Amino acid sequence: MTHPNSLDLEAFACGDSVAGVSAHLEACPECRAFVERARQLVASDAPRPPARRTTPRRFVVPLAAAALAAAAALLLVVRAPESETTFKGGTRLAVMRDRDGAQAWFTSSLSVQPGDQLRLEVALDHEQSVLGAIVGDDGSYLELLSAKTRPAGTHLSERSARVDATPLDATIVVGSDEAVDRARRLHRFDDVIHVRIRWEAAP
Known part of the structure; x- marks a missing residue:
């Protein structure tokens, strides 16, 4: 099933008329829950969520990989529908x-x-095989975007990661299998798109 993008769902929730959204909601419980x-949030006068947000998640399951326990005790989340927006401009990563x-x-x-x-x-301007993962300074590793060939467009990772109290x-x-493997082994990130994570002590 192809899902409307999050901008259209949010606009519909705020009362805008968006072509195709109403009919889609009748058949898609995930998107109905997102709109609701x-x-x-709008009814309670809470700040409106940022325009770029993820589509609804299904459920959370515990991460079993023992190698990551020391890094963050991360949890995996079952995949959400991927966006089909296309663009030009190389590979881009947003977290x-x-x-x-x-x-x-x-x-x-x-x-x-x-x-x-x-x-x-991850946004791609042409079809290519990419892999996305978290590489811990302590050598830990967690794959969020599985390695496979993807078409041009914007793709959400199949999994998300939740951080526990361990710094x-x-x-x-994000990059090819070979580039990510080198980054993992050598902790050099010249050949991959990357975003740095730093620990912030809770207030």
Whole structure:
């Protein structure tokens, strides 16, 4: 199923008439839940979520990889529908940080606290195989965007990561399988798109 983009869903929740959204909501419980949540935020006079936000998530499952326990005790989230927006301009990476329901996007570096949830958005200007992962300074590794050939467009990572109370310093990397493997082994990021993660002590 092709889902409307988040901008159209938010506009519909705010009362705008958006072609095709109403009919889609009748058949898609995920998007209905997303719109309902947005309407509740508007009704309660809460700040409107940033325009670029993820599509609805389905459920959270615990991360079993023991190698990452020392890094962040991350949780995996089942994939959300991918965007189909196309663009030109190479490979681009943005990291969405959800902190207590407030979402913000970062393209060079970001800080994290316990409870933060991270998701990747990768934009491609041509079809190519890419992989996205978190490479911890301590050698830990977590794949968020599986390695496969993807068409031109914007793609959300199939998984997101939630940070626990263990301090986390790491780098999010996106690139070919070989480039990501080199970055993981050598901790050199010249051949990958990357965003730096720094630990921020909770207030």
